[in-house]
Amino acid sequence: MFRTALRNVLAHKARLLMTVLAVMLGVAFVSGTLVFTDTLSNAFRNQQAKSYDDVAVAVTSYADADDPKQEPGLSQATLDKIGKLDGVASVTGRVEGFAGVADPGGKLIGVGWSNKGSNFAPGENGKDGAYTFTEGSGPVKDDQIALDKDTATTGEYQVGDRVRVATNGPVKEYTLAGVFTTDDGAVNAGGSLVLFDTSVAQSLYLKPGYFTSLTATAAPGADDDRILDAVKPLVPENSDATTGAALAAEQSRQIEEGLSGLNQMLLGFAGIALFVGVFLISNTFTMLVAQRTKELALMRAVGASRKQITRSVLAEAGVVGLVASVVGFVLGIGLAVALRSGMASFGMKVPDGPLIVGVTPLLAALGVGVLITMFAAWLPGRRAAKIPPVAAMSSVHAIATTKSLVVRNSIGAAITAIGAALIVWGAAAGSDGRWTIAGGAFLALIGVIVLIPLLSRPVIALVRPLLVGAFGVAGKLAGQNAVRNPRRTGATASALAIGLTLVTGLSVLGVTVGTALDKMTTDQIKADYMVVMASGGHLDKSALTALEKAPGATAVSPQSAAYFELGDEFVSASAITPGDVEKVLNVELVNGSLDSLGRGQVAVAEKTATKQGWKVGETLPVTYSDDKKGRLTVGAVYKDTEFLSPVLVDTRVVAPHEVRPSIQQIFVTMDGGETAANEKALVGALGENPAINVMDKQDIRDQFGGMINMMLNIMYGLLAMALIIAVLGVVNTLAMSVFERQQEIGMLRAIGLDRRRVKRMVRLEAVVISLFGAVVGIGLGSFLGWAIGQTIKAELPGYALVIPWDRIGIFLLLAGLVGVLAAMWPARSAARLNMLNAIKTE
Numbered sequence: 001m002f003r004t005a006l007r008n009v010l011a012h013k014a015r016l017l018m019t020v021l022a023v024m025l026g027v028a029f030v031s032g033t034l035v036f037t038d039t040l041s042n043a044f045r046n047q048q049a050k051s052y053d054d055v056a057v058a059v060t061s062y063a064d065a066d067d068p069k070q071e072p073g074l075s076q077a078t079l080d081k082i083g084k085l086d087g088v089a090s091v092t093g094r095v096e097g098f099a100g101v102a103d104p105g106g107k108l109i110g111v112g113w114s115n116k117g118s119n120f121a122p123g124e125n126g127k128d129g130a131y132t133f134t135e136g137s138g139p140v141k142d143d144q145i146a147l148d149k150d151t152a153t154t155g156e157y158q159v160g161d162r163v164r165v166a167t168n169g170p171v172k173e174y175t176l177a178g179v180f181t182t183d184d185g186a187v188n189a190g191g192s193l194v195l196f197d198t199s200v201a202q203s204l205y206l207k208p209g210y211f212t213s214l215t216a217t218a219a220p221g222a223d224d225d226r227i228l229d230a231v232k233p234l235v236p237e238n239s240d241a242t243t244g245a246a247l248a249a250e251q252s253r254q255i256e257e258g259l260s261g262l263n264q265m266l267l268g269f270a271g272i273a274l275f276v277g278v279f280l281i282s283n284t285f286t287m288l289v290a291q292r293t294k295e296l297a298l299m300r301a302v303g304a305s306r307k308q309i310t311r312s313v314l315a316e317a318g319v320v321g322l323v324a325s326v327v328g329f330v331l332g333i334g335l336a337v338a339l340r341s342g343m344a345s346f347g348m349k350v351p352d353g354p355l356i357v358g359v360t361p362l363l364a365a366l367g368v369g370v371l372i373t374m375f376a377a378w379l380p381g382r383r384a385a386k387i388p389p390v391a392a393m394s395s396v397h398a399i400a401t402t403k404s405l406v407v408r409n410s411i412g413a414a415i416t417a418i419g420a421a422l423i424v425w426g427a428a429a430g431s432d433g434r435w436t437i438a439g440g441a442f443l444a445l446i447g448v449i450v451l452i453p454l455l456s457r458p459v460i461a462l463v464r465p466l467l468v469g470a471f472g473v474a475g476k477l478a479g480q481n482a483v484r485n486p487r488r489t490g491a492t493a494s495a496l497a498i499g500l501t502l503v504t505g506l507s508v509l510g511v512t513v514g515t516a517l518d519k520m521t522t523d524q525i526k527a528d529y530m531v532v533m534a535s536g537g538h539l540d541k542s543a544l545t546a547l548e549k550a551p552g553a554t555a556v557s558p559q560s561a562a563y564f565e566l567g568d569e570f571v572s573a574s575a576i577t578p579g580d581v582e583k584v585l586n587v588e589l590v591n592g593s594l595d596s597l598g599r600g601q602v603a604v605a606e607k608t609a610t611k612q613g614w615k616v617g618e619t620l621p622v623t624y625s626d627d628k629k630g631r632l633t634v635g636a637v638y639k640d641t642e643f644l645s646p647v648l649v650d651t652r653v654v655a656p657h658e659v660r661p662s663i664q665q666i667f668v669t670m671d672g673g674e675t676a677a678n679e680k681a682l683v684g685a686l687g688e689n690p691a692i693n694v695m696d697k698q699d700i701r702d703q704f705g706g707m708i709n710m711m712l713n714i715m716y717g718l719l720a721m722a723l724i725i726a727v728l729g730v731v732n733t734l735a736m737s738v739f740e741r742q743q744e745i746g747m748l749r750a751i752g753l754d755r756r757r758v759k760r761m762v763r764l765e766a767v768v769i770s771l772f773g774a775v776v777g778i779g780l781g782s783f784l785g786w787a788i789g790q791t792i793k794a795e796l797p798g799y800a801l802v803i804p805w806d807r808i809g810i811f812l813l814l815a816g817l818v819g820v821l822a823a824m825w826p827a828r829s830a831a832r833l834n835m836l837n838a839i840k841t842e
């Protein structure tokens with residue numbers, strides 16, 4: 001039986017090609033993902049180990065530099081004490097913060113969050129072991145800096161040039177003293193690293209004489225754990241001390257966790273692709289079994305048992321799966337290399353290291369490919385075993401019984417109903433119902449797939465008159481052929497339906513959320529511009545002062561974070577400018593007046609006021625962040641908004657109690673509105689600081705909605721593989737269908753159907769099947785998008801379901817195009833059939 005199975009595989013190489021491609025693509029995604037993440041993990045792990053090779057003990061301070069009640073970091077005195085311990089060879093202190101460098105066009109080099117500044121800390125030999133200088137030397141004067149090589153190259157800076165560097169304060173110019181290479185994570189993430197003299201870095205980021213962290217190296221023969229035990233009593237309570245080896249291991253663990261999310265996402269999409277491939281494989285073997293009815297029945301007649309027939313089909317599937325898995329594994333290695341190279345296009349740099357091809361990806365590839373193929377072929381194999389020997393007397397395979405169709409449709413209807421009920425239940429439950437929706441979506445998808453053969457006849461019957469009217473005989477034949485074998489049509493359409501369910505669901509959800517965010521931005525922001533740090537950090541007070549003096553500025557209000565205890569409640573407040581806040585933001589009053597803010601009173605959001613029972617005119621005790629006490633009166637109650645905290649207060653009220661203001665954004669209204677001249681005036685007022693973004697209303701909308709669109713595009717790209725496999729399924733079905741209908745096509749040609757109309761018939765059949773799957777997928781996807789949206793409705797003001805008809809139209813057009821492209825080869829084969837030979841075919 002195994003020899004028979006192997007012979008059948010070799011005899012049907014062309015027909016099994018699509019199955020091999022489907023399995024190969026899924027396996028390539030699985031193995032490529034595993035190889036890629038293993039390679040990345042190994043590279044980063046080796047980098048971390050290298051970074052801490054010479055570190056015996058590392059100490060990191062978590063002190064709040066703005067809290068006057070505690071030391072802002074690790075003092076020089078602490079470093080000196082640790083340096084005198086037995087076994088300690090040297091101690092190096094580090095201080096870090098944000099630093100941005102402009103390119104020749106004045107734009108920030110890097111992406112903001114990965115732009116870093118630190119201190120050059122030379123040892124007795126005048127070198128800092130963390131950096132290797134390729135030009136010049138480290139900064140040793142207040143007006144000197146050093147840049148990493150990539151940043152210097154991008155900015156076209158040479159040693160001796162003056163470089164404008166932006167930190168959280170005003171832009172300053174420094175002389176470039178040297179260029180270095182480093183394994184620093186910020187640089188590898190596509191950012192930049194600026195080195196200052198230690199005293200300058202301390203003044204910029206902390207306080208003179210203090211460090212954020214330190215590393216201690218051990219003398220020859222010293223024990224790291226003993227040094228750690230001696231160091232712990234010497235460091236402040238708000239710091240963490242550990243050995244270099246333990247720190248490297250912890251950072252490796254964090255890298256593994258960080259990559260696990262990427263790993264799971266990619267494997268999830270690989271799983272979707274393989275799930276779609278199951279239908280293609282099952283369809284292929286179903287058709288092969290149908291074509292070999294006589295052969296299988298004769299085998300039964302000469303003594304083959306049902307189990308042997310089933311094992312024969314499974315053996316064929318195993319061979320096909322093995323070949324596809326091996327090819328897919330090799331392709332996956334290439335995919336891993338491409339992904340690693342592709343990271344450079346996103347500004348990400350991967351540390352040098354070998355490609356890691358372990359046993360796990362190989363076993364996963366072989367296991368997934370072979371098992372998925374055999375699983376998909378099991379049902380066709382079981383059907384093959386049921387072929388009675390008497391069928392050898394007839395060329396017609398037994399059709400499905402009425403009982404089997406009733407059972408199938410009843411089961412499908414029940415599963416679909418349960419799934420739909422769970423989805424609706426989850427939608428009604430709000431944010432707590434998301435897992436319920438996920439379970440219901442799975443069941444509904446399975447149920448619809450089971451029901452698709454039943455659905456195919458009435459749905460396709462609706463468009464059959466259009467086919468006949470527009471395309472005549474070819475259209476009529478195409479409509480009849482599409483429903484001739486509902487199970488085959490259903491299995492083919494299911495592959496497209498799965499992909500389009502996911503794509504449509506994501507589109508409905510993404511467009512709806514994006515529209516709600518856009519509406520929220522438009523409705524709540526009156527300001528012409530919003531000013532923020534590119535790093536996402538806090539703006540310096542000097543930026544507020546500069547904007548208030550900018551020519552043409554008619555209203556300027558910061559959005560500063562302030563925290564204090566009001567009454568018995570610890571509140572998060574927005575410190576703003578009275579008189580200007582209502583000009584830059586839409587603050588809808590419920591009671592009282594915003595003029596009260598200028599008199600030193602507070603405004604409270606409606607939900608907070610209701611929860612705490614606070615009313616306008618009520619005076620409450622307040623405890624500020626510096627523990628000083630006072631009393632504040634509630635002067636107004638306003639409707640909750642996403643752009644303001646639950647409490648509004650004048651910046652002048654909280655300023656005496658803060659070391660420095662925590663300015664998150666500054667809103668500006670200009671005379672004349674949004675114009676190029678006004679934007680230039682603001683940029684000029686800020687000293688053309690590359691680290692500060694001046695955003696107009698469109699930029700603000702893009703900031704909130706841009707991430708959603710980017711995520712949607714990534715999802716579309718990943719789901720494209722599942723749709724490619726669905727296309728292969730359509731090609732496979734049509735090719736098999738043409739092969740089975742050779743005699744019929746020959747007869748049609750003999751009675752006058754020319755080649756052009758034969759091609760048109762096959763193409764129209766493909767388009768009908770593709771559009772049928774698309775309609776099912778779009779309908780189910782829209783339903784899921786609505787349900788998931790209900791779970792976030794309460795968290796997103798202004799939420800309203802939006803059906804993206806333009807995108808849905810594109811999906812339908814693409815589905816039709818898929819049908820046309822998939823039919824090219826089968827249609828050409830059908831048109832080229834020799835009439836006489838086709839008529840003689842049994």
